[in-house]
Amino acid sequence: MTAAPAPSTTRLPWWVRGLSALPPAALYAFFAALAWLVRVLLRFRWRTTCENLRAAFPERTAAERHRIAVGNYRHFGQMAAELVAATRMERQQLLARVEIGNLSLAREWLARGRPVLVLASHQSNWDWGMYAMAAALGHPVDVAYKPMKSAGADRVLCAMRRRWGVNLVPAKDLLSDLLQRRREVRAIAMLADQSPRTSEHQRWVGFLGRDTAFYAGPEQMARATRYDAIYVSMRRVRRGHYIAECLPLAEGSESLAPGEFTARYARLVELDVLAAPSEWTWGHKRWKHQRGD
Numbered sequence: 001m002t003a004a005p006a007p008s009t010t011r012l013p014w015w016v017r018g019l020s021a022l023p024p025a026a027l028y029a030f031f032a033a034l035a036w037l038v039r040v041l042l043r044f045r046w047r048t049t050c051e052n053l054r055a056a057f058p059e060r061t062a063a064e065r066h067r068i069a070v071g072n073y074r075h076f077g078q079m080a081a082e083l084v085a086a087t088r089m090e091r092q093q094l095l096a097r098v099e100i101g102n103l104s105l106a107r108e109w110l111a112r113g114r115p116v117l118v119l120a121s122h123q124s125n126w127d128w129g130m131y132a133m134a135a136a137l138g139h140p141v142d143v144a145y146k147p148m149k150s151a152g153a154d155r156v157l158c159a160m161r162r163r164w165g166v167n168l169v170p171a172k173d174l175l176s177d178l179l180q181r182r183r184e185v186r187a188i189a190m191l192a193d194q195s196p197r198t199s200e201h202q203r204w205v206g207f208l209g210r211d212t213a214f215y216a217g218p219e220q221m222a223r224a225t226r227y228d229a230i231y232v233s234m235r236r237v238r239r240g241h242y243i244a245e246c247l248p249l250a251e252g253s254e255s256l257a258p259g260e261f262t263a264r265y266a267r268l269v270e271l272d273v274l275a276a277p278s279e280w281t282w283g284h285k286r287w288k289h290q291r292g293d
Helices: 014-020 024-041 046-056 062-088 093-098 104-109 126-134 151-162 171-180 217-225 258-276
Strands: 100-101 116-120 141-145 166-170 187-191 202-207 210-215 228-238 241-249
Touching: 014 024, 014 062, 024 062, 046 062, 046 151, 062 151, 093 100, 093 126, 100 126, 104 116, 104 171, 104 228, 104 241, 116 126, 116 217, 126 141, 126 151, 126 166, 126 187, 126 228, 126 241, 141 171, 151 166, 166 171, 171 217, 202 258, 217 258, 228 258, 241 258
Parallel strands: 100 241, 116 187, 116 228, 141 166, 141 187
Antiparallel strands: 202 210, 228 241
16 A cells, blocks of 8 residues: 655745755754753743643652653654654655554554544654554544644644645534545544643543543544544654554444543553653643633
């Protein structure tokens, strides 16, 4: 099963094309220095990162949490380097770096002639996982996303993702997209582990030892469409190499109690975070809302 060749990088800004021409070692070094600058000099979200780690891991020493925090910034430096590097990669180069385990599960469920919901988290290099899924699955991959506040940054990220055949659907349009294209056999991917912006559509579950609100949207979609749902777990095995594993989340034929779908998802995300805590988005204000706000 062969994917179409990736389009040219000429649509990307000159600075992305220039950085992508650097040797891998130089590219990693550049973004490692940038990550150090952001952490040490700018202190960008350092306080939020430390507060979140203190609340999630009260049993760990301050030194252990500090190492996770430093590793977290280093992780995002590596991820930034890899996003740029991917603009010059070909399909086989990427698939040599991202091994997808149990992809047969997704293909088996798609073979039933219905879309499949694919949930993942902001863990490890989720963009490479998205690219690899689009490159290897053999079916269209549509990803729900929220446009960034910076229009320029949003255009760059969208161009990077579309290069790999990822179709981006604004989250606010996802429901109408599901209705209009309900007969298309495709994967519909969502990263739903960040804090809901409003209290109208959220589920509260235990997560990392805290009462935590999760988006209810994925559960509502699963209940309304009866689509099968898969969770993609991802972890780094070494710099520039990852393993993504397709895990069953819920079959469309299951009758789940309200909240069970979200609780399953939260538990799988938690297991990934505990396995590699430096690779999650600790700088995000994940617990800014409390139950009853």
